[in-house]
Amino acid sequence: MKHPVDAHVGQRIRHRRWMLGITQQQLGDAVGIKFQQIQKYETGMNRVSASRLWDIARALDVSISFFFEGLSAEDAAEHPAQEKGDMPRDLMAxxxxxxxxxxxxxxxxxxxxxxxxxxxxxxxxx
Structure with a gap:
């Protein structure tokens, strides 16, 4: 089962990669892994180790803290709150x-x- 923090970090990786206009393959090549692993990180299926997150941050030209921005204690809980109104819970996703x-x-x-x-x-x- 995906942990909400892993899913959030993965969404932030996908968001930054997409904003830079680079593919999963290009990011994978930049950090020395296969694009399938990037895919698993972005979906939150696999956790990103600290050293790998460091490499990804360098490749995407952001600080490590970028991946945790917008994450609250409530979001990190196993049972996140319901969405409010028509607005998506995570606009970046x-x-x-x-x-x-x-x-x-x-x-x-x-x-x-x-x-x-x-x-x-x-x-x-x-």
Missing amino acids: DKEAMELIRSYYTIPEAQRRRLFDLARVLSDVA
Whole structure:
């Protein structure tokens, strides 16, 4: 059975890899393991050892703490709380949210600011 902390760390690995636009194969090559092992880490099926997490952090150009950001004591419990409303519990694991973020940052800054203001107004109305 997956431990919630292992699943969280795996999601953070997947999120960072995806944001950098690299494949599981490329990450595996960078840390000296097969892509299947990266797959198992990302799903939380296998735990990442401290030394391997160190290697992954270096390959993804983040600090070790990046993988634990957003993890609360409640999240780490064996029985995490239910999701609230329609918002996914983990936005970084939601493919649609990640595509939206990636697309958002390709928009020129002035238009991006206007889009942000529009989204804020629309969310206030809803």
